[in-house]
Amino acid sequence: MKGTNLGEFEELVLLVVYYQDNQAYAVSIKEELEKQTGRSINVSAIHTALYRLEQKGYLRSDVGGATPERGGRWKRFFSITAHGKKVLAQSQELRVKLWNLIPELRIA
Amino acid sequence: MRHQPPKLPASLLKYFSNRFATDDIQGDLYEIFQQRCSESETIARFAFWRDTMLALPTLWKLSRRYKRKYPRHHSNMIKSNLKLSVRHMLKRPGYSFTTIAGLSLGIAVCLLIFYYIHFELSFDRFHKNFDNLVSVNYEFITPENQTTSPSVPYFVGPKMQREFPEVANQCRILPAFGTQVVHAGDNVYEERSYAFADATLFQLFDFKLLQGNPADQLKRTRTLVLTESYAQKYFGTNDVIGKTIMIGTERVYEVTGVMADVPSNSHFTFDYVISFASLELPEEEVWNSPNYSTYLLLQPGVNHEAFEEKVNNKLLGENERLKEVHVELHIQDFGNIHFDTTVAGYADKVTDRRYIVLFSVVAVLILFIASINYVNLATARSAERGREVGIRKAVGATPRQLFRQFMTDSVVHLVPSVAIAIGMFGVLAPMFDSFMNLGMRASDALNWEVVALISITIFLAITFFAGFYPAIVLSRFRPSLVLKGKFTYSNSARVLRKGLVVFQFCVSITLIVATMIIASQLEFMQNAKLGFDKSHTLIMPLDQTMQQSFPAIRNELTKLAPVQAVVPASTPPTEVVIGYGAFLREGQEEVSTVGAMRTNADAIPGLGMQLVRGENFDPTRESVTDAEPQYIVNQTFLKTFNFGEDEIIGHEIYLGIAGGKGKIIGVVEDFHTASLQKKIEPVVLYDRGGWMARMMVKLHPGDVKEQLSTMEAAWKKLVPHRPFSYTFLDDNYNKLYAAETRMGYLLRGFSALAVLIACMGILGLISYATVQRTKEIGIRKVLGASVPQVMVLIGKDFIKLVLVAFALSVPLAYYAGQSWLQHFEYRIGIDPMLFVIAGVLTLALAMLTVSYQAVKASLINPADTLRTE
Numbered sequence: 001m002k003g004t005n006l007g008e009f010e011e012l013v014l015l016v017v018y019y020q021d022n023q024a025y026a027v028s029i030k031e032e033l034e035k036q037t038g039r040s041i042n043v044s045a046i047h048t049a050l051y052r053l054e055q056k057g058y059l060r061s062d063v064g065g066a067t068p069e070r071g072g073r074w075k076r077f078f079s080i081t082a083h084g085k086k087v088l089a090q091s092q093e094l095r096v097k098l099w100n101l102i103p104e105l106r107i108a
Numbered sequence: 109m110r111h112q113p114p115k116l117p118a119s120l121l122k123y124f125s126n127r128f129a130t131d132d133i134q135g136d137l138y139e140i141f142q143q144r145c146s147e148s149e150t151i152a153r154f155a156f157w158r159d160t161m162l163a164l165p166t167l168w169k170l171s172r173r174y175k176r177k178y179p180r181h182h183s184n185m186i187k188s189n190l191k192l193s194v195r196h197m198l199k200r201p202g203y204s205f206t207t208i209a210g211l212s213l214g215i216a217v218c219l220l221i222f223y224y225i226h227f228e229l230s231f232d233r234f235h236k237n238f239d240n241l242v243s244v245n246y247e248f249i250t251p252e253n254q255t256t257s258p259s260v261p262y263f264v265g266p267k268m269q270r271e272f273p274e275v276a277n278q279c280r281i282l283p284a285f286g287t288q289v290v291h292a293g294d295n296v297y298e299e300r301s302y303a304f305a306d307a308t309l310f311q312l313f314d315f316k317l318l319q320g321n322p323a324d325q326l327k328r329t330r331t332l333v334l335t336e337s338y339a340q341k342y343f344g345t346n347d348v349i350g351k352t353i354m355i356g357t358e359r360v361y362e363v364t365g366v367m368a369d370v371p372s373n374s375h376f377t378f379d380y381v382i383s384f385a386s387l388e389l390p391e392e393e394v395w396n397s398p399n400y401s402t403y404l405l406l407q408p409g410v411n412h413e414a415f416e417e418k419v420n421n422k423l424l425g426e427n428e429r430l431k432e433v434h435v436e437l438h439i440q441d442f443g444n445i446h447f448d449t450t451v452a453g454y455a456d457k458v459t460d461r462r463y464i465v466l467f468s469v470v471a472v473l474i475l476f477i478a479s480i481n482y483v484n485l486a487t488a489r490s491a492e493r494g495r496e497v498g499i500r501k502a503v504g505a506t507p508r509q510l511f512r513q514f515m516t517d518s519v520v521h522l523v524p525s526v527a528i529a530i531g532m533f534g535v536l537a538p539m540f541d542s543f544m545n546l547g548m549r550a551s552d553a554l555n556w557e558v559v560a561l562i563s564i565t566i567f568l569a570i571t572f573f574a575g576f577y578p579a580i581v582l583s584r585f586r587p588s589l590v591l592k593g594k595f596t597y598s599n600s601a602r603v604l605r606k607g608l609v610v611f612q613f614c615v616s617i618t619l620i621v622a623t624m625i626i627a628s629q630l631e632f633m634q635n636a637k638l639g640f641d642k643s644h645t646l647i648m649p650l651d652q653t654m655q656q657s658f659p660a661i662r663n664e665l666t667k668l669a670p671v672q673a674v675v676p677a678s679t680p681p682t683e684v685v686i687g688y689g690a691f692l693r694e695g696q697e698e699v700s701t702v703g704a705m706r707t708n709a710d711a712i713p714g715l716g717m718q719l720v721r722g723e724n725f726d727p728t729r730e731s732v733t734d735a736e737p738q739y740i741v742n743q744t745f746l747k748t749f750n751f752g753e754d755e756i757i758g759h760e761i762y763l764g765i766a767g768g769k770g771k772i773i774g775v776v777e778d779f780h781t782a783s784l785q786k787k788i789e790p791v792v793l794y795d796r797g798g799w800m801a802r803m804m805v806k807l808h809p810g811d812v813k814e815q816l817s818t819m820e821a822a823w824k825k826l827v828p829h830r831p832f833s834y835t836f837l838d839d840n841y842n843k844l845y846a847a848e849t850r851m852g853y854l855l856r857g858f859s860a861l862a863v864l865i866a867c868m869g870i871l872g873l874i875s876y877a878t879v880q881r882t883k884e885i886g887i888r889k890v891l892g893a894s895v896p897q898v899m900v901l902i903g904k905d906f907i908k909l910v911l912v913a914f915a916l917s918v919p920l921a922y923y924a925g926q927s928w929l930q931h932f933e934y935r936i937g938i939d940p941m942l943f944v945i946a947g948v949l950t951l952a953l954a955m956l957t958v959s960y961q962a963v964k965a966s967l968i969n970p971a972d973t974l975r976t977e
Contacts, residue, residue: 026136043136044162051170063132069142073135 005056006091012037013049014058014088018080025065025075026050050078058084113141114153117160121167130167137163189513193520196493203489206872207482208525210865214478215529215566217861220540221471222562223533225464226555231373231446235314237405240276241442242412244268244402248687248701249434255687255701256438258401258445263393264437265306265402271422274415277405279308280384283376285399286801287649289830291354292342298831303378304387312405320349320365326383333365334380357653357829361386375446376401403442412439434699463851470858473615475566477862479574480608481869482521486514486578487605489876493582510583518575526567533559543853606909609873612866613913613950614920619859620946621921622928625938626852629929632784632936633845639779640681641716641806644672645837646819647680650803654827659730661826665805668822670815673714673806678706678799681715682841684781686789691762692749700749703781703791704765706800711793712740712776714806722757722774725795737770737796739763743778745790767797783844784934804837863950867957870906874961877902899962903955910954914947921946 006014016032017024026046033041053059058081065075080088099105121134137159144152197204235241244264248255265278282304290297307326310317317325318336325333332353339348348363355361361382370377406415416439423437440448447461497510654661662674679685686703705711709727712719725738739761746756759772778788807815816834823832842849885898893901922938929935 026132027139030140042162043140043159044166047133047136047163047166051166066135067139070135070138073131073138075135076132 006058006087007049009045010049010053011088011091013046014053014080014084017050017053017059017078018085018088022077022079024078027075053084054078057081058087113138113156117157121160121163130170133163133167133170185509185512186516189516190520192513193517196517197520200489202875203485203872204521206868207485207521208528210478210481210868211522211525211570212528212532213861214475214865215526215563215570216532216536217858218471218475218566219529219533219559219562220536221467223537223555223558224540225468226558226562227373228446228459228464232375232442234371234373235312235442237312237314238442240406240408240410241312242404242406243440243442243445244404245438245440246398247436247438249436257398257687258440259399260402260437261394261398262387262389262400263391265400265404267393268402268404268419272415272419274406274410274418275404276407277308277311279306279312279403279405281305281309281376281401281403282384282387282399283401284378286651287833288355289357290342295342296831297342298833299379301377301379302382303376304382304384306384309381312403315370316368318366318368319346325365326381327385328364329383329385329388330359330361331364331386332361332380332382333367334363335367335369335378337369338379339363339366355382404439412441415439460847463847467854470619470855474858474862474865475570477612477615477865477869479570480612481865481872482518482570482574483577484605484608484869485872485876486517487581497582507583511579514579514582515571515575518571518579522567522571522575526563530559530563543850605873609866609869609906609909610913610916612862612869613910613954614917616859616862616866617914617917617946617950618921618924619855619862620949621917621942622924623852623855623859624942624946625921625925625929626848626855628936628939628942629932630845630848630852633848633932633934634842636780636784636934638681638841639717639777642682642838642841644807644809645715646805646807646834647837647840648803648805648834649830650676650800651830653829654803655800657826664826665819665822668818670807670810670818671805672808673710675710675714675804675806676708676800677711677802677804678704680802680804680837680840681705681779681781682837682844684791686781686791688763688765688792690764690792693761702745702763703789704763705791705793706766706795706797707793708795715804717779718777720775720777721753722772724774725793729795735796737763737766737768737794739766739770739772740774740776740793741772742776742788742791744788745792746775748790761792763792763794765797766792766794770794770796785932787933805834863953867953870954871957871961874902874906874958875964877905895963895967899959902962903958906958907951907955910951914950918943 012033013029016029016036020028020032026043029050030041030043030046033046050059050061054061059078060081061076061078063074063076065077066072067075096107099107121137137156140159141152141156144155232238243258244260246257246260248257262280262282265280269275269278284300284302288299288302290299305326309315310322310325317333320333325331334342334348336346339346342348342353343351346366348366351363352360353363367381406412416437419439420436447459493514500510650658658676662676665671665674684703684705686701688702688704689699690702690704692700708730709725711717712724719740720743722740725740729735729738741756745751746753751759753775756772756775760769761772762769776793779791780788781791805819819834820832881902885902888898888901921943925938929938
């Protein structure tokens with residue numbers, strides 16, 4: 001079994017990106033996460049996570065979509081790579097396995 | 109609805125990021141800000157601050173990473189900027205030439221001045237021990253007078269070294285007194301520049317020894333060291349160790365070494381130096397004869413004031429007599445020697461620091477004026493560039509890029525200016541040097557490092573200060589206005605330009621007035637009545653050998669046709685030393701200080717002085733060896749010491765140098781013993797004792813060359829052991845004003861330059877204004893304006909400016925002139941005519957410039973101008 005170097009927050013971000021399916025960029029991810037977790041998240045943490053994930057090869061990015069609200073600056077859209085999908089699957093597998101070891105928390 | 113995020117964090121974001129890498133991050137922050145604004149702007153702003161701070165590290169990291177992908181070198185931009193600048197410069201050769209010419213002149217002058225200042229400031233600094241060297245000076249304080257002189261008795265140096273641990277080493281130097289007759293090889297020379305020095309000379313000072321054993325220089329008696337040029341002069345080679353020369357009539361000296369010539373930035377200099385031991389002075393501690401310059405090498409860290417106090421306490425404590433005659437020792441920093449004008453005896457090797465300040469100010473002013481031309485012309489021509497700016501902005505140039513373009517313009521103008529200026533400097537420097545009498549010899553090569561340094565500084569200074577304003581103005585044009593062709597300067601720009609022109613002319617007029625004031629004062633001083641006649645008078649040496657046969661010499665010389673009178677004296681009237689002690693009344697306790705001149709009965713008639721009371725010296729007394737001295741005093745003597753005219757004749761005084769008690773037999777009209785800067789001091793003429801080292805020969809007016817050759821022939825017969833040498837008394841006198849004369853010439857040059865540059869400035873501006881107003885002129889002509897009317901129209905504004913400048917410069921110049929004149933005890937009043945002349949002159953030049961352009965403008969054919977619509 002391979003280990004993944006995926007931090008908890010990074011995993012969350014990766015999941016949201018996957019979920020948003022090529023429409024993910026920092027602000028949309030931030031809003032989704034805040035909605036789901038109920039905590040407020042600083043956008044720079046998300047940037048850091050995104051760029052690290054891209055470095056590791058789990059994401060790829062593209063630019064586009066400048067709006068006046070952003071002072072004319074473009075957005076950077078992230079989408080998940082095959083490798084990213086694989087690592088998510090691995091992580092889930094590992095989690096389920098461990099959780100299943102505890103009778104009360106068995107997932108199945 | 110769009111809100112603006114707070115500015116400071118926004119700029120921070122921009123600053124810390126590389127656009128390509130991190131635009132999205134910035135955008136995200138902006139977007140979030142906008143969202144938050146819909147709820148609460150205050151919170152949004154606060155949050156924006158916080159987000160920015162947190163984002164900075166990420167931005168920094170990322171922009172670094174992406175740097176390589178989007179490199180920030182602008183080499184192409186720079187190339188294109190340069191091309192454009194050069195093209196613009198060449199498109200308008202007239203303006204460019206004006207600007208560059210003005211700048212080159214200004215910069216060249218600046219270079220000369222700063223080079224000179226560097227030379228002055230570098231005096232004496234080539235000695236490694238500079239910081240710890242001091243000179244011991246004699247201070248003589250009486251109720252009437254305070255004199256400082258750099259000469260102390262001969263035993264002071266070694267005594268101080270023995271008794272004070274602060275003194276690490278000492279060196280005594282006896283500078284030249286009178287001339288020496290030197291026999292070297294087969295030739296005889298009369299030398300004026302020599303010295304006697306202790307063997308420690310080479311330890312204290314950095315003089316390079318080229319030949320000879322360093323351990324054996326100036327130690328033994330009758331040895332000397334030649335400078336390289338003198339070794340060449342006497343023997344034609346540097347290999348002269350062991351050779352001998354004869355000084356005077358019998359003493360033979362051995363050459364022990366050859367040293368490099370003394371550099372010109374040293375306050376003391378000599379062509380050869382003789383060992384101090386050769387003076388064969390006794391060991392006693394006698395406080396007479398303070399003639400020896402004494403330099404001490406102090407231990408590092410010694411406080412000079414404390415040391416001085418300690419020295420005075422100890423030495424004055426030991427010797428009561430010193431206190432009585434009010435003598436104190438003063439420790440002078442080596443670095444101050446060149447600038448201290450209060451110390452007597454260094455007349456020509458000392459510069460007043462004030463001149464240095466003055467010259468730097470003038471240099472900067474001239475540079476300023478030249479730069480102003482650049483600024484004015486550049487902004488005036490901005491309309492031409494307006495279209496360029498408009499288009500570039502429309503296609504996306506940022507103000508910063510445009511700013512860089514216009515700074516490149518400055519650089520493109522400045523580089524040739526500086527290059528030409530350096531060329532001019534190279535050519536002018538030798539002339540400047542001999543003119544200013546700096547004495548930089550051929551061996552002191554131009555210090556190009558200094559030149560380079562100064563040039564670079566000037567270049568940078570002008571680029572930034574003069575280039576900045578036009579660049580800013582031009583890069584901030586509103587393209588909308590410009591492209592429409594509607595383009596006016598802001599009011600502030602116009603006012604600034606006018607102000608600058610006024611400034612230029614103000615400076616020019618002030619300089620002209622100052623020049624004229626100096627010239628008048630100089631003329632006044634040179635032609636003033638001195639109380640003696642300085643014209644047609646030779647000063648010749650009179651040594652001991654000649655003294656013995658003096659009556660014969662005098663008679664023979666007087667027989668010569670050109671000779672009117674022969675007057676022996678201790679010094680010429682212009683060099684009378686004020687510093688002799690005298691007791692003027694019975695029971696006087698404190699000694700009085702007077703000037704004294706040893707001479708004889710021929711003095712008053714021969715030199716054209718006026719006896720106002722009593723009698724002249726009795727010529728028959730000369731052969732009497734044992735009589736009391738007789739004294740003649742000047743009028744200031746009576747005033748200073750409160751003697752009435754009636755009681756003075758027959759009054760007895762005691763004058764040390766003359767041998768003692770004697771009666772005053774006459775009163776002579778005051779005569780100047782120094783430059784007219786100084787007051788006349790009390791002076792006593794005496795006819796006994798002392799030395800007469802000079803002989804003044806008064807000639808009838810006539811052909812000087814012939815007279816001199818007659819004199820030379822006679823001299824060879826009468827005084828065979830000395831070469832024929834002389835100076836003229838009026839030259840001697842004029843040397844007192846050498847500094848002022850030089851300054852006069854310099855200022856003359858500066859004012860001419862300033863006016864020239866200012867007029868060039870106006871020329872440029874006017875021609876520009878004319879071009880701008882061609883349509884207006886055309887219309888006016890069509891409506892019937894005549895050529896002169898058009899000229900007036902154009903020139904009016906500029907002439908007004910010149911008048912304003914004149915008004916401003918009058919008080920300025922007056923104040924400056926008065927303060928300078930304060931230094932002279934005898935001075936002219938400032939003649940208002942000077943101002944009028946200066947003003948008229950400047951105005952005339954300005955009008956000339958204006959009319960040249962105005963004529964061209966008014967001759968425009970309206971048909972041509974009105975057609976371009």
